[in-house]
């Protein structure tokens with residue numbers, strides 16, 4: 001199979017499994033956490049129809065371990081297996097291409113390379129990206145942290161800053177959610193004081209959705225590394241060598257005026273953007289662009305189109321006091337199993353089950369060899385938490401033997 005970017009789209013055809021060979025495949029758009037695990041779950045069900053994953057990247061990327069790739073604690077082959085290796089065994093087809101549009105009336109998807117693919121059921125799982133569009137200059141000048149190319153670019157910036165050893169140079173990270181906090185700790189460990197690390201957050205506190213224990217551990221990890229935390233501070237503009245900030249009212253010298261912060265580099269982790277391929281006719285979406293779904297993960301108004309992962313906007317249910325599930329890998333994993341079962345039920349004309357999120361806890365990497373975790377009645381920090389987090393995630397990587405995966409109770413579906 002050809003896998004280079006310039007090669008034509010490639011289908012690795014399924015030779016195993018399904019009984020319903022004459023029907024079009026179940027097409028899954030996007031091979032991240034939601035899409036890949038839905039494909040694998042479907043392929044494990046008896047009597048499944050052909051399954052085709054459409055994903056433009058060559059490798060699945062286990063995003064929670066991306067920080068360890070930056071720090072050199074893990075290597076690319078450990079966290080980024082190739083799709084052809086992952087999918088050939090289970091008998092899932094892979095089309096290396098990008099979906100350009102979906103017509104839910106003709107039940108066909110069109111790809112960027114001009115292919116038309118019919119589906120019997122469709123699963124949309126195109127995820128999210130950083131929302132750099134909200135602040136002038138961010139798309140052009142800020143680095144993001146989501147791909148192997150991003151890691152390579154940031155690694156180069158960190159090495160360069162490390163070589164200069166000018167203590168007054170600054171690297172800014174925008175957004176103090178999990179990604180911003182985890183990245184700040186890792187980068188501070190890598191830079192070893194060669195550069196000031198600024199963490200900028202417009203909200204009142206870091207990690208607003210996290211457990212108090214994890215937030216306290218994170219705050220103390222940031223302090224120990226001398227990361228400068230600026231809360232209630234809005235980034236107004238990003239330029240190549242500076243940020244324009246709106247500090248909190250009442251801050252010394254602020255008086256509602258902006259402040260210019262010279263920086264050598266900016267990493268953007270604040271906010272998410274959702275960009276599903278255009279649907280014909282248009283599908284209902286919430287204000288942030290997530291597709292509105294029924295509790296059984298079906299796209300509103302559709303019988304055989306499902307949405308999983310970050311892209312799915314689920315209604316708040318009475319049973320969940322915290323509101324709809326967050327956009328994270330744990331939710332996507334859990335939705336994948338339900339989506340696979342519901343696809344089979346929809347094709348058989350049977351009633352579907354609702355998705356009920358089970359919050360199994362949270363694990364955060366806090367620098368080299370350090371982490372914090374809460375969940376399952378356990379709170380743990382430091383080196384033991386780092387080891388447990390790594391084991392739990394590595395065991396969740398697709399393609400590993402079942403017994404090892406079983407060790408990863410953390411993310412397992414309920």
Ligand SMILES: Cc1cc2nc3c(=O)[nH]c(=O)nc-3n(C[C@H](O)[C@H](O)[C@H](O)COP(=O)(O)OP(=O)(O)OC[C@H]3O[C@@H](n4cnc5c(N)ncnc54)[C@H](O)[C@@H]3O)c2cc1C
Nearest residue numbers: 030032033034063064098099126127309310327328329330
């Ligand atoms: C650095 C980082 C660390 C994270 N750490 C954690 C963590 O510790 N714990 C946690 O629970 N969550 C974590 N997350 C969040 C988690 O990774 C996401 O919530 C999860 O990946 C969502 O899964 P998804 O399937 O919806 O989307 P994704 O995993 O983003 O996958 C979307 C896929 O769709 C593909 N795609 C996009 N558009 C198209 C198209 N038009 N046609 C075909 N394919 C397309 C993309 O190439 C991609 O492979 C982290 C995220 C990041 C960026």
